[in-house]
Amino acid sequence: MIEAADRSTLVDRTADRIRQMIFSGQLKPAEMLPSRKELASQFGVGIATIHEAIKSLNAVGLVESRPGRGTWVSLNATQSIIHPSMITNRFGPIDVQTIYEARLALEVSLAELAAEKATPAEVAQMMAYLDAAQEVIDDDAEFVRVDWDFHMTVAQATHNVLLQAFYNLSRELLLEFITDVIKRPLVKQEASAMHREEALAIAQHDPDAAREAARKHMLYLRQKLFTTEDG
Secondary structure, eight states, rough: HHHHHHHHHHHHHHHHHHHHHTTTTTTTTBBOOOOOOHHHHTOOOOOOHHHHHHHHHTEEETTETTTTTEEEEEGGGSSSSSOOOHHHHHHOOHHHHHHHHHHHHHHHHHHHHHHHHHHHHHHHHHHHHHHHHHHTOHHHHHHHHHHHHHHHHHHTTTTTTTHHHHHHHHHHHHHHHHEEEEEETTTHHHHHHHHHHHHHHHHTTTHHHHHHHHHHHHHHHHHSSOOTTTO
């Protein structure tokens, strides 16, 4: 019985690592997963464990598998736990203030937790996205995409898939407003500077500084969201 329990735990941990890869964006919708042999080598487990982990993810709709074709991420994988339409269908239209308040709470908590748990690879990825944002700063659509990747990497660095799902939901609901806000003068430049401050605090594993940097960014976003361009 103990051996069976240990195996079940190993399968759960392996499934969680693949789930993290999906919600962090490392594996994107419709993208093929590495072969089971490659995953087994990467995670240091047996092929049978990978098989069971993929089976469990397939059961909840995160991945799809076909004999001879391999396994790939479901098209709606990142929305399979909580989709914005589920919220609006249940509660009706939600005002921007409500969404903003939820995201404020999440951003601050995510930054603090990421500062405690982020790996060197995750920090390096955050910095890479910040550099990429500067390269596309004149392209609004690309800037929003890279900005999304940065924030999702911070969420990934918490190593908490439920928080990642909640964050993905809040950001999806605010995305239209964010897309409009970044068109205002200097917003992309000023927001990028705040993001770098947060990333540096996470890199230094300073939860207090990371929390304050995230809060500073969100207060700045509130000012832009709830004031007109004329002031």
